[in-house]
Amino acid sequence: MAHQESTFIAIKPDSMQRGLVGEIIKRFEQKGFRLVAMKFLQASQELLKQHYIDLKDCPFFPGLVKYMNSGPVVAMVWELLNVVKMGRMMLGETNPVDSKPGTICGDFCIQVGRNIIHGSDSVKSAEKEISLWFKPEEVVDYKSCAFDWI
Numbered sequence: 001m002a003h004q005e006s007t008f009i010a011i012k013p014d015s016m017q018r019g020l021v022g023e024i025i026k027r028f029e030q031k032g033f034r035l036v037a038m039k040f041l042q043a044s045q046e047l048l049k050q051h052y053i054d055l056k057d058c059p060f061f062p063g064l065v066k067y068m069n070s071g072p073v074v075a076m077v078w079e080l081l082n083v084v085k086m087g088r089m090m091l092g093e094t095n096p097v098d099s100k101p102g103t104i105c106g107d108f109c110i111q112v113g114r115n116i117i118h119g120s121d122s123v124k125s126a127e128k129e130i131s132l133w134f135k136p137e138e139v140v141d142y143k144s145c146a147f148d149w150i
Contacts, residue, residue, distance in 0.1 A: 006036070006077055007084045008129035010118040013071030020108055021074055024117060027090060027104065028078055032150040037077035037139040045069050050132055067113065075133045080150070084126050087119045
């Protein structure tokens with residue numbers, strides 16, 4: 001059996017306001033990703049500063065934290081073989097102008113500062129982000145009945 005990989009996906013406040021949560025989750029489910037953790041929360045500034053620590057020296061960092069703290073988010077962990085790379089392909093480019101139709105950003109994003117969704121960009125980032133947002137006991141291990149078909 002191939003090794004399962006995990007990725008962290010966060011539906012951002014602008015997606016919440018625009019009613020896109022169900023559509024976004026549906027796309028991952030239809031692709032065959034296995035949802036193993038999900039929570040709906042208002043992320044604290046401390047959590048967001050930790051999450052975006054790599055960007056702390058960028059001029060847009062304070063605005064990014066403020067935007068992500070402006071409303072609730074849906075934090076999720078998904079599993080599948082090569083899920084990080086596939087997840088990034090499904091998200092599209094960070095800048096919606098560069099995102100192809102059919103990707104989440106290509107279909108729903110208007111501007112880079114309101115890009116509706118976050119996805120881990122590497123396996124290492126995914127591990128760090130998952131451990132930041134979820135306790136180990138919040139990630140559920142189960143076998144989907146569709147597993148053998150995917």
